[in-house]
Every structure is written in structure tokens, then in C-alpha cells.
Amino acid sequence: MNSRSTADSTARLALTAAHTRPVRLSPLDILGLGLLGIRTRTMRAALSALGISIGIATMIVVTGIPSSSRQALMNQLTALGTNMLQVQPEPDQKPPVLLSSESVDMAARIGPVTVASAVANTHSKVHRSDRVDPDDYAGLTVLASRLDLLPALNASVRSGSFLTPATGKFPAAVLGSVAATRLGIESVRPGQPSPQIFINDRWFTVVGILARTPLSPDIDRSVLVGWDAARAQLHFDGHPTVIYVKARENAIEAVRAVLPATVHPQLPGMVRVSRPSDALAAKRATESNFSALFLGLAGVALLVGGIGVANTMVISVLERRREIGLRRALGAHRGQIRNQFLTESVILSALGGLAGVVLGVLATVGYVTYQHWPVVIPIASVTQGFGGALLVGVMAGVYPSIRASRLTPNEALASA
Numbered sequence: 001m002n003s004r005s006t007a008d009s010t011a012r013l014a015l016t017a018a019h020t021r022p023v024r025l026s027p028l029d030i031l032g033l034g035l036l037g038i039r040t041r042t043m044r045a046a047l048s049a050l051g052i053s054i055g056i057a058t059m060i061v062v063t064g065i066p067s068s069s070r071q072a073l074m075n076q077l078t079a080l081g082t083n084m085l086q087v088q089p090e091p092d093q094k095p096p097v098l099l100s101s102e103s104v105d106m107a108a109r110i111g112p113v114t115v116a117s118a119v120a121n122t123h124s125k126v127h128r129s130d131r132v133d134p135d136d137y138a139g140l141t142v143l144a145s146r147l148d149l150l151p152a153l154n155a156s157v158r159s160g161s162f163l164t165p166a167t168g169k170f171p172a173a174v175l176g177s178v179a180a181t182r183l184g185i186e187s188v189r190p191g192q193p194s195p196q197i198f199i200n201d202r203w204f205t206v207v208g209i210l211a212r213t214p215l216s217p218d219i220d221r222s223v224l225v226g227w228d229a230a231r232a233q234l235h236f237d238g239h240p241t242v243i244y245v246k247a248r249e250n251a252i253e254a255v256r257a258v259l260p261a262t263v264h265p266q267l268p269g270m271v272r273v274s275r276p277s278d279a280l281a282a283k284r285a286t287e288s289n290f291s292a293l294f295l296g297l298a299g300v301a302l303l304v305g306g307i308g309v310a311n312t313m314v315i316s317v318l319e320r321r322r323e324i325g326l327r328r329a330l331g332a333h334r335g336q337i338r339n340q341f342l343t344e345s346v347i348l349s350a351l352g353g354l355a356g357v358v359l360g361v362l363a364t365v366g367y368v369t370y371q372h373w374p375v376v377i378p379i380a381s382v383t384q385g386f387g388g389a390l391l392v393g394v395m396a397g398v399y400p401s402i403r404a405s406r407l408t409p410n411e412a413l414a415s416a
Helices: 002-019 027-040 042-079 103-108 149-153 177-183 227-234 249-263 278-319 321-329 334-371 379-405 409-415
Strands: 084-089 113-121 141-145 157-160 172-175 196-199 202-210 222-226 242-247 271-273
Touching: 042 334, 042 379, 084 249, 103 113, 103 242, 103 249, 113 149, 141 227, 149 242, 172 177, 177 202, 196 222, 202 222, 202 227, 222 227, 242 249, 249 271, 334 379
Parallel strands: 141 222, 172 202
Antiparallel strands: 084 242, 084 271, 113 141, 113 242, 157 202, 172 222, 196 202
16 A cells, blocks of 8 residues: 555656646846846946946047047148149130139039139239328239138138128228238227228228138238129129139049039130148048057957956856755756856946946046047947947856856755
């Protein structure tokens, strides 16, 4: 009887075991198990997250600060005219080559062109007043100017204002920086009588003085009057002398190739177009050098962070063998143990990555603001930094999680 009961009990246990399936854990359960190790070892988790956060912050800093510095450098190089071309007739031609009055508008219709403006020599003489000896020539040129000249030259007004649609039709003038010095006019002040100059026996009111224009020193030694006023007051014939064209940098060579035939289709070979500034080549070389530097520094930073997380997870497995043995004895299979430690590694890396992004952005903004540079934080470095942190967490947790899952209950409890 006893032997029969024992046999029946054994059969029932075998049948029950055969129909028993391991408990399946939901993603939230796995997440909770992953957070368990972090909550119970807060200080070690914080130090591990700090390690990877420093790595990600370093990546953002070494991309954000050089990017801001590069942008400041690019702005300075752009101010040197990397995207500007000058078009003018070939000199010393008999008869002289004349650009048509429509040539500026034709240049502006070229696709990549963003600004097209022009000046023209009126062959007029300027004096400080009508009492100056007419033969006392100040060496200044009187130019008819279109109203959009300033953006074409990256120029600015030092005092007063530039020509407007209203003042461009009347006898008003804007002085270049050298011209203002030679004529003895220091500034144009609102609310006070504007100074006047004498051009071809006509009085012109000075409405503004330009700051120095490095892109076109000839403008510094010139007196600018409106296109319409030059026609009415100085017998200007309407033919531009120099056309200034700004275009997108990536198409500057293509624009230069078609400009002669565009502005002077009859004889394109009689038109001279300036070459793009050497600053454009320097700008492009600077961009490529900075990109290579960013890639190397970012890789080193991520490698350091990944080593820190991997080291923490390996030690965590060694210290938690008792926990692993108990869970295995209670029915947890290898996949659940593996997912637990892998999830913990990813969470550690994610927390470190998030903290690193915030720390890196704050450090970059602070330093760049102190240097008075434009703030440029590449979005790619932020997203790739956080994504890289998650990838590092996965890679750093693979070996410790596999090692933990391979521990049998007996081994884990015996070595604890």
C-alpha cells in the first residue's frame, strides 16, 4: 500500500512537472528587476552612470565647442567675401565696353544668386564746398549706387543712414570712410543740420557715412549717390561699372562660369569676373579637418564610458551570486536572468547618457557664451550620443548577463 501510494505520488509529481511552464515575465516586470539592482546599490549605480555621463558630456563638448568656434571662423571667412563675385568690363578697350542697364537684373535671375547690385562711375568731381579751388581734386570717386549695395558688400553704416527709395531720387550722398575723412565730415547726427558737399556745381546733402568695407576698398574712397539722382543731377548714362554678385557658396564656381554670357551676351570675353576668394578654399579645408577631429574624439569618449559600465556590471554579477542562485532555485530560467542584468546595464547607460547630454549642453553653452561665439550644438551629436549610450549599455551588459545566466543554483549558492 505504501509502495503504491509512493508510486502514485511520484507519477502525479511527474505529470504536474510535465505540464508546468515557466512563468513569463512582462516587459514591466523585467524593467522592475533591472531597476532593483540600481535601487539597492544607489551609490555604485550613480558612480557608474557618472562615468558614462562624463563620456557623453565629453563627446558633446568636443563637438559643440569646436562647432561653435568653427561657425565663428566661418562667419569671419564669409565676411571676407567667399560667396561674392565682381563683374566689370575689361579695361583699356577701344571703344570702351559698356554693360547694359539691364545687366544687373539679368545677373539676379541666375538661380543660385542671392543678391546682385552695382555701382557706376559718374566721372564727377566732389569738393567740400563751392569755395574750394575747382582744381583741388581730393582723389575721390563719385559713384551712382543701387539701393541694395550694402548687403552685396557685407557693408554697414557707421553714422546716419544709407540711401532709401526717397533719398535716392534727390541730391543726397553717402560717404565712404576714407572719403568722409578727406572731406572733413566726422558724423551725421539726427536732429542737427546735415553737412553738404559740392558735386559738379550742385549741392548734395550727406545722409550717412559707411564703416570700412574690406571687400571693396574702392567704396571707402567714394561718394555714393542714388541711381536716379545721378541720372537727373549728374547726367549719368545708366551703364553700371561694377556689378557685385553674391551666390550660394556651393555654386559659386558655376555662377562665375555663366556670368559673362549673362551680363554681356554679345561679347562675353570682354567681361572680367573676379575669382572666388582664397578664403573659400580655406573655409572648406577647415570644415573637413574639424569633422575628422570630431569623429576621433567622440569615439574615445564612448569607449571610456563603455568600459566603465562593463566593469560595474561584471562586479555586480560577482556580488549578487546569492540572489542569482535563489532566483534560479525558485524557477527563474536563464533567459530571465540574462534579461534582468542586460536591462540593468541599459538603464545605467541611459541614465548616464541623459545626464551626460544635459551636462554637455550646459558646459558648451557656458563656454561658447563666454567666448562670444554663436552657440552651435549639433543635433546629431546629441541624438547619437544618447543612442550610443544605449548601444554601449547593451554591449557592456552582454557578457555579464550571459555569465549570470550560466550559473546553476548550486554553483551560485555554494560560491556566495
